[in-house]
Amino acid sequence: MRAHYGKVTAAFAMISALALSGCSAGGDSSEAQAGAEAAPCEASDGPVELNFTTWVPGMDKVVELWNADNPDIQVTVQTGPNGNSGTYQNFFNQIQAGNAPDLGQIEYDALPNFRVQDGLENIAGCEGVADAQDQFVDWTWGQVTFGEEDSVYAIPQDSGPMAMYYRADLFEQAGIEVPTTWEEYAAAAEKIKAQGSYITNFPKSDVNWFAGMVWQNGGQWFANDGESWDVNLTSPESEEVATYWQDLLSKDLVSTLPSFSDEWNASFNEGQQWTWVSAVWGATTLSSGAPDTAGKWAVAPMPQWEDGEEAAGNWGGSSTAVLKGSEHPAEAAKFALWLNTDPEALALANELGGLYPAAKSATDLEAFAGGVDYYGGQKIYDIFADASANVNPDFTWGPTMTQTYTDVSDGFGAAIGGSGTLTDALENGQQKTIDSLKSQSIPVSE
C-alpha cells in the first residue's frame, strides 16, 4: 500500500504540529524509548468487544469469519481513508484522547513513529505471539520488533516484495535482451529511447519506492541502537542508487509523470513504458490501468547491482498493531494472529483487498498458485515469493517518515526540474530529518 501526499496531508501536518506542540511537549518520546518491558498480558474474563480500524477493502467480510467462530471475542471493523491520508493522524488523536481502537492497520514505514510516540502496546507476552515468529517472512518480523528484546508491537499483515514488470512483446520485437542487471537496464533504456519510448517512469513523489531501491542495494536509511537514531540517507549504497537514476534522468531516458495519475496509466496503456520495477500489489494496478496491453506483460526479478545476485527490495506492506490503551491486548493479539495466519482469512483478504500476505504460508494459497492471464499466463507470484525471501531482513524505517518523504520528494521534484540532483535531495532530506528528530526531542547520534 502506498501513500498519497496531497493538500489534505499538508493540512493535517500543520494541525498535528499544533496538536503535538500543545499536548505532548514533555518527555513522551524519551519515555517511550525507555519503557521496553513487556506489559502483563492476561486474558479478560467474560466476553470481549474489540474495535479494529483498517482501510483494506473487504476486511469486514474477513472479520465476519472470525466473529462467527468466536462469540466471546467480537470484533467491529471501522474504516477510513488510507493511513497517510488521515487515519494515522486520527490514531494519534485518539491515543491522545484515550479512545483509540484496540487494533489498527499500520504500514511498516509508519510503525516507528507510533513506537516513538508510545502509541503501541507491547504484545510479546501475549499467548502465541512470541512463537509466531517462524510463520512470517523474516524481514517483516524485524519490522514489528524494532530489534528490541522481548518486544513485539504488531503482527505482520502484508508485504510488497519487488520485481520487474516488463513488456515481453516489445522487448522481443525490438530484439533487446530483458535486462538482469542495472547496467543492462541503463543500456536497454538508451535503445528503447531510440525507439521513441521510455524504459520506465521515475516516480518523484514515491520516495518509499526509492527506499525500496536502496533496500535492494543493501543500504539503510535509519538505524536505532535503542538509545538514539542514526540517519543515513546519504550512505554509499543510497548515493549509488541516486547517481544511477540521476544519470537516466539527465539523459532523458526515463519519463517523469506523476505516479498513478491518468497520464501515467495512459502511458502504460499506450506502450510508452516498457518496464515497471514495482511491488507485488502493482500487478492489479497495471492490469486495471493499462487494460489494452493485456497478455503482453511478464514479470522478472529486479535487475541486480552485481551480476548473479538475487537481492530484492520491498515497497509497502502493513501490520496489525495493538494500539496503546487497549483494555484487551491478549484477545486483540489473538485476533491479529488469526487474521494474518489463518489460510481462509488470508485467502479472503487477498481476494477482496489484494493483500499479499506476510505469512510464509502464502505460497500455499490457491490464489497465488496459478498463472495470471494478464501476464500471458505466467505464474508471476512464484517470482514474488522468491523476491520476498531475498529481501534484506534488517531494514529500519525512521520515526518521521512522512516528513522525510516530503522533503526528499521536494528535492526530487527540483532535480527533475533541473535544479540540483537526486543526491542533493538526499543530503537535504538527511539534514531536515535530523532537524525534525531533534525538534521532537528524539535523540540522534551524529
Add this chain to the structure above:
Amino acid sequence: MSRSAAMLIMGVFTLYFLTPIWWLLTTSTKTGGEITSTAPLWFTADSLGTFFGNLGRLFTYGDGLFGRWLLNSALYAGVGALIGTIIAAMCGYALAKYEFRGREAIFNIVLSGVLVPATALALPLFLIFSRVELTNTMWAVFLPSLVSPFGVYLARIYAAASVPGELLEAARLDGSGEIRTFFTVSTRLMAPALVTIFLFQFVAIWNNFFLPLIMLRDQALFPVTLGLYAWNSQISQIPELRSLVIVGALVSILPLIIAFLALQRFWSSGLGAGGVK
C-alpha cells in the same frame, strides 16, 4: 476598460471554472479503462449506457453505501443549516434590536469567530467530544455545524437595516410577545438574509470534510465528501473505484445545484420585498 475586453476576461474565467465540471461530466460516462484511453473532454460512443452502468454500480457498491452517505449529508447539511439559521437569526436579531450591557463585546467575539478557520477547531473539538464520549456518532458532526458566526453577523446587519423599530413598537402595543413578534413579523422582513445564511450554511456543511474525517470511524455515518475521499484513497487497491469516485463526485454536487436553483427565487424576490414604505 471596454465592454469587449470585460467580456473576454469573463469568458476566459467562465471557461476556467467550467472546464473541470465539464470534465467531470464527460469522464463519468466512461469505464475505468476508457478514462485513460479516450479523449478527456469528450464523450465516447456508448456514453449514455456507460453512465447509467456507472450510476447503477455507484448505488449498489458496498451494499448501497453511497446512498447512505448522500442521506447522511442531506441530514447533516439540511437540518444543520435549518437549525443553524434559526440560531443565527435569533442571535443577530437580538444584537440588533435590543439594548443590553455587553452587546458590542458579544458581537465582537462572535465576529472574531469568523476569522477562526473551522479546520483549526476540529482537533480541539475532537478532544472535547472524546471526553463526553460522543465521537463516532452523528452528533459529533451535527452539533458543531449548528454554529455560524458569519450568519450572526449577517443577521445583525440585515435586521438593523430591514426591521424598523417602529414596527416592533406597533407589535408590542398590539400585545404581541417578543418571541411571537420575532417569528411572525421580523423573520419575514429578514427573509433574504435568512435564505443567504441557510445557503451558506448548507454549502459549508455539505462540503465540510475535515471535521467528519477526524470524528467518524463508522462508514455508515460518513457524509458523502468523506466517503468519496476514502474510496479515492483506495483506488490503488480497488481500481474499479476510480469511475465510482468520479460519478459519485458528479452526483454529490447535484444537491448543491438544486439548493441554489430552488432558493435563488426567494433570494431575489425577498430583496425587493424587504423595503419599508
